[in-house]
Amino acid sequence: MGDSALSAGTSDGFGLLAEFETPAQIMRAARAVHDAGYVEWDCHTPFPVHGLDKAMGVKPTILPVLVFFCGLMGVSLGFLLQWFTNAASIEAWFFGIVRGYEYMISGKPMMSLPAWIPVMFETTVLFSALATVGLMLVFNGLPRLYHPLFKSKRFARVTDDRFFLVIEARDPKFDRAASLSLLETLNPISIELVES
């Protein structure tokens, strides 16, 4: 397991990276590391492993709540757009020249809300979808062009068939020797020190 390389040097680098072969192993390892009280650590898996969130103690994301408000914004903007462009009759409008164009179609009221529903629905979905993807990426800190883990050759298999657990050096509880021995008790295939 290359213990000499792991204990050489003084820098802790980015952290310790342990490699596992099956979802069950990473699950057990995640429980152990979580119970040991680490904060700045993560599991890296080729697919979302069912139950790993719970084992890691990941809190539910606030994303759906924010998306709900973006949806509300979408529906309001959809309404305002149609009201402003087709029914607004305020002469001294803030924009001056950009005021509504009042179509009189088959004697229907200017404010024909039922006919506006399709567009309001579409703007709701559009805003919510853009918010979902945008906020998911922002919360995940993506896109990013570089990550210290990409330096590890073994880590390339994380998108294929291997499961990794990394304890970062910035964790307050991180201690190279202690963390290493914790990881060694979990029977990983390999452990390596990732440069920062």
Add this chain to the structure above:
Amino acid sequence: MEATPIDNTFEDPGQRAPLVLNHNDFTSVTTDICRASESPRPPRAWYIAFAISAALASLFFLLIFYLFITGVGIWGNHSPTMWGFPIVNFVFWIGIGHAGTLISAILFLFRQKWRTAINRFAEAMTIFAVVCAGTFPVIHVGRVWVVYWLFPIPNQMELWPQFRSPLLWDVFAVSTYFTVSLLFWYVGMIPDLATFRDRAATKTRAIIYGLLALGWTGSNRHWHRYERAYLLLAALATPLVLSVHSVVSFDFAVAQLPGWHSTIFPPYFVAGAIFGGFAMVVTLAVPSRQLWGLKDFITMRHLENMNKIILLTGSIVGYAYVSEFFIAWYSGATYEGFAFINRAFGQHAWAYWLMLFCNVVAPQLFWFKRFRRSIPVMYFVVMCVNVGMWFERFVIVISLEQDFLPSSWGYFAPTWVDLMMLVGSMGLFLMLFLLFIRYLPVIAMAELKAVMPQADPHTSGEHDTPAGQNREVV
């Protein structure tokens, strides 16, 4: 685990049939799916298909150019058949797209795990179909250089679009649909693009897929938000797909024309769209799984499931045809009755009966398991459906040729430009699809691995595999 043959042909409601055949580990799944993109050269058939479709796509663009410099007179459209081929093609293509969203969003919400093998390229199909669909209304407006008038953009005329028109709803519905489908497709692809990045053998591939993968590391904290976002997108796309084809049907149903002004249109159009879209998925899946050797992932059971949906939605469409006739008679409205009698026995009766055969009669073969599982029969039926669904829209649009004023009645005949544009749009669609299956992950690898029995943390590793998983053939 050593490779044991896996069987998914059994019918036992007490057991889940395995979704992946002949693969007992994640490594071989990755390798087999990546091979399509990583092999230095695609199969010869790919080159031939690409050459043909690229030629047709170029023809499409040349004809659009010809249209711009000449005018819409080069089409067969005339008064009163103002809509003609462009709108038929628009509705046809937008309908094709709907099965992609259905597979990716609705089947996802219903926890139909078999969707994982086919969702990626059904979604790709959606995007490319919407690209083709979006082209037609734009070029159909005639003065294409003022097409931006469709959008609410402040202008010097102080003029705004008219939001009470279904044609404007279409602008919003189709553009939203395209955007959301693209996001859904791309978000689903991020983990697989990261796989391509990590396996890249050349610098170019590493850079391109690296940029596209957005720095994905498979972090579980990321997966958590990613899965939630994916679920939200599915929940948003589901009502969206129903709304889009409903809005497309409003283009017809809101008009006060006999044969169009009908409340059955939204559900009937949605069912027809799913029907036609699934037929197109099978049309593309059968050669792709052959060409790329994906038979272990897109199994016969997957095709059979799709054929069952084709049978179901085809029957809904058949019911709608009957119901339309019944209402035309039962309403006692003379013009409505005339429009339908004219459809079945008028000058375009051949199109009506062709549609009826292709959409209602041909899929009935799928009542039999033997036919659902036979590639030639399946291909015959889905080709019928592709033709039939195009003719369904043709029959609806062409009922314009007999309007309220008999003196203006005429016979709609397409010109060569009409026909070549239809063929050209198919070329564009196929060309984009061929590029996709060569350069992007054609099956959602991360999702597929997650539905394999080995992915369950309670059955892999130190625990024994419980009965029912990895059923062996005896």
